[in-house]
Amino acid sequence: MVLTENCPLAEAESCVQRCLDNLDAALEPVFDYQGLGFQLQVRSGVSLYPQHSKTPDSLLRMSDIALHHTRATSQQVQWFAPELDVNSVERLNLINDLKQAISGDQLVLFYQPKLNLQSRVVTHVEALVRWIHPTMGMVPPDNFIHIAEQTGQINALTRWVIRTALNQYNEWRAEGLDLGVAINISAANLKDPDFYGFLCETIQELAVPAEKLPWK
Numbered sequence: 218m219v220l221t222e223n224c225p226l227a228e229a230e231s232c233v234q235r236c237l238d239n240l241d242a243a244l245e246p247v248f249d250y251q252g253l254g255f256q257l258q259v260r261s262g263v264s265l266y267p268q269h270s271k272t273p274d275s276l277l278r279m280s281d282i283a284l285h286h287t288r289a290t291s292q293q294v295q296w297f298a299p300e301l302d303v304n305s306v307e308r309l310n311l312i313n314d315l316k317q318a319i320s321g322d323q324l325v326l327f328y329q330p331k332l333n334l335q336s337r338v339v340t341h342v343e344a345l346v347r348w349i350h351p352t353m354g355m356v357p358p359d360n361f362i363h364i365a366e367q368t369g370q371i372n373a374l375t376r377w378v379i380r381t382a383l384n385q386y387n388e389w390r391a392e393g394l395d396l397g398v399a400i401n402i403s404a405a406n407l408k409d410p411d412f413y414g415f416l417c418e419t420i421q422e423l424a425v426p427a428e429k430l431p432w433k
Contacts, residue, residue, distance in 0.1 A: 262295050286301050398429065
């Protein structure tokens with residue numbers, strides 16, 4: 218996050234562009250991780266005081282809305298505008314309802330098969346979480362995963378997904394179907410000091426071979 222004081226609009230635009238240029242230059246080399254090459258990108262959401270708001274919390278929320286818009290439109294930078302906040306009421310409703318969705322019976326996992334093209338055999342499936350909201354209907358993950366990460370509910374959500382997917386694996390195995398189950402985790406989960414312990418305990422409790430879980 219970059220915070221500037223007493224910065225007129227023209228100077229703010231110049232400041233944002235300088236930051237992006239410097240970061241692009243720093244991240245231009247391909248990042249190598251375990252033999253894989255990654256090209257990192259920078260995106261920015263910007264809000265202004267007092268044009269957009271006069272309170273710190275509101276300014277942060279508006280810059281986050283602008284940043285979220287860059288992800289949806291593949292732009293590198295987005296300045297906040299009131300029309301970007303058209304879903305604020307729906308977003309607040311989702312924030313309030315998500316905790317109940319996780320503890321209640323509103324989430325469901327779909328399983329997408331992964332086919333080995335050489336052997337033409339389905340080797341594993343990918344667990345994909347969906348939210349069946351009681352009034353909004355099917356809520357796609359793009360609409361609530363980001364909210365879960367921002368509100369600290371991602372750990373509870375990921376734990377629900379893991380336990381549900383492992384139980385499903387055992388049901389399939391009992392029927393003679395031995396498929397691995399790939400489970401997506403968030404970077405935020407890795408910051409949870411209890412996550413690794415939960416993972417080991419759950420795998421041991423449900424007697425699922427660790428090699429059957431290709432993590433993503």
